[in-house]
Amino acid sequence: MDKITLNAHLPLDTDNCIRRECPYCKREFKIRKSDFESLNHENEYFCPYCGQSADANEWFTTAQKDYTMNIAANAGIDLINKELTKSLKKLDSRSFRVKTRDVPRRNELINPENDDMVFFALPCCNKQIKISEEWDGTIYCYFCGFPHDRKGGEDD
Ligand SMILES: [Zn+2]
Ligand SMILES: [Zn+2]
Structure with a gap:
């Protein structure tokens, strides 16, 4: 079988950022x-x-997971509909009638991204992430785990 290319484009906010969800504390x-x-x-x-x-x-949000799962499932459903229908139709004869009905595809919609959160500079890795505006505790670098003071990295 050929490799199936999945066309999943996760929504971005206007700064081209992708939402992530912590698998432990569920914060975004x-x-x-x-x-x-x-x-x-x-x-x-x-x-x-x-x-x-x-x-x-492990950092996909529930909505992103559902979305990519549905796209993967649809790739499988398309294949089933194409291949199975084809082989069942071959069996179809006067003595053995086969009725086929397509497996319905799943909904591939995901909500567009909001422009919430604020940029926070990570000098340790020379990158930026966006974090919740209300968060005033320590901020760990997503990339290296280095702890930063909330006040130090504010980036306007
Ligand atoms: Zn967490
Ligand atoms: Zn870092």
């Missing part, structure tokens, strides 16, 4: 699309709020 933050695309899947990344670390692929 954002990273730049360019940083998202260069994530190293052998590395662990850190929650800016609780400082816990997890693999690169």
Whole structure:
């Protein structure tokens, strides 16, 4: 079978940032699309709020997970509809009638991204992330885990 290319484009805010959700504390933050695309899947990344670390692929929000799952499922459904219908139709004859009906595709919609949160500078990695405006505790670098004081990194 050929490789299926999945066409999942996660929504970006107007600063080209992608929402992330901590698998532990469930708080949300954002990273730049360019940083998202260069994530190293052998590395662990850190929650800016609780400082816990997890693999690169564990930071999707529930909405993003549903969206990518539905796109993956639709790729499978398309294949089933195409291949199974084709083979069932071959069986169809006067003595053996086969009725086929397509498996319905799943909804591939995801809400557009809001422009919430504020940029926070991470001099340790020379990057920026977006964090909740209300957060006034320590901010851990998503990329290296270095703890920063909230006041130091404010970026207007
Ligand atoms: Zn967390
Ligand atoms: Zn860092």
